Amino acid sequence: MDKIDIKEAGLKVTQPRLKILHILETSSQKHFSAEELFHILSKESAGIGLATIYRVLTQFETAGLVIRHNFEGGQAVFELDQGEHHDHIVDMKTGTIIEFHDEIIEKRQIEIAREHGYRLVDHSLILYAEPEE
Amino acid sequence: MDKIDIKEAGLKVTQPRLKILHILETSSQKHFSAEELFHILSKESAGIGLATIYRVLTQFETAGLVIRHNFEGGQAVFELDQGEHHDHIVDMKTGTIIEFHDEIIEKRQIEIAREHGYRLVDHSLILYAEPEE
DNA sequence: CTCAGTGCAAACTATTTGCAGATTT
DNA sequence: AAATCTGCAAATAGTTTGCACTGAG
Numbered sequence A, B: 001m002d003k004i005d006i007k008e009a010g011l012k013v014t015q016p017r018l019k020i021l022h023i024l025e026t027s028s029q030k031h032f033s034a035e036e037l038f039h040i041l042s043k044e045s046a047g048i049g050l051a052t053i054y055r056v057l058t059q060f061e062t063a064g065l066v067i068r069h070n071f072e073g074g075q076a077v078f079e080l081d082q083g084e085h086h087d088h089i090v091d092m093k094t095g096t097i098i099e100f101h102d103e104i105i106e107k108r109q110i111e112i113a114r115e116h117g118y119r120l121v122d123h124s125l126i127l128y129a130e131p132e133e
Numbered sequence C: 001c002t003c004a005g006t007g008c009a010a011a012c013t014a015t016t017t018g019c020a021g022a023t024t025t
Numbered sequence D: 001a002a003a004t005c006t007g008c009a010a011a012t013a014g015t016t017t018g019c020a021c022t023g024a025g
Helices: A002-008 A015-026 A034-043 A050-063 A103-115 B002-008 B015-026 B034-043 B050-062 B103-115
Strands: A066-069 A077-080 A087-091 A097-100 A118-131 B066-069 B077-080 B087-091 B097-100 B118-131
Touching (some): A034 A050, B015 B077
Antiparallel strands (some): A087 A097, A118 B118, B066 B077, B087 B097
16 A cells, blocks of 8 residues: 555655556556656646656665666656566667566576676666568 | 778878877777877877767767777776777786687577666776786 | 858756655554 | 645756858859
8 A cells, every 4th residue: 555655665655646546556557757746737727746756766776666767768756666677678669668587698697797706686678670662 | 901991981191190090000009098009109200189989989989990998097098999899808907808709608698688678789897806816 | 163061159958955834653 | 723735937957049250162
């Protein structure tokens, strides 16, 4: 439940936080920029400012509720952290984002880091692709 | 030779372009932000403005001379495009950038895109890692 | 001599921050 | 009531652009 997540993050359960989390949880779309959330909430006349959205998303990110991605195109994109890690395919025609998870690549990354004397902490893999024919 | 590359890109051979390309070609460091180049050139009293550096790098990118990366940390980073594609490990302690190329991952990416009905056009893979113990 | 290129300052985009008033606990 | 939170406007960081002047061909 939304409220519990927010409380566990050590944050007060406020309208802006509930509404933002609700959108992230219930939309068919899973990836949102701060501005997209702002527009959605503006339509609802929620009276929530863009600065608040950025603040809340950053707090959610710190709390591990949300993941921030830096795809091409300037704006950061946020999605709910639902535990299972995945990477992304960006459809260059439509902008659609597809998630995938591949064990072969995951394992290989760890090995590569190790081969260079490192311990893999995090990674970012984005495939930019076009629909076939 | 620098001049030839610049001409082939359909650009005039100017001091700023020569100097920027020269740094990219001859430095041991391979990845530079626009600001880093600006500081290097400022020390040489080259009188080259930051705006010019951005313009030149963007032109070089369009011409395929240079690749732009968006690592974490706001600033874009540029490196000479020397043909052989590679990905990067970012040392989170020092900021050092290590290049690697892995056929297993390269092939797998193409397969994954295809499995989802796409043709892979480009990708971005960055490993964030810490030195072992 | 012509047109592309440049420096500078101003504009822009994405994001962050200061502060006074509004909300949560 | 105390502390956190929010909206708004102003500040910032990175990058781009307009314009009059400079320099390459």
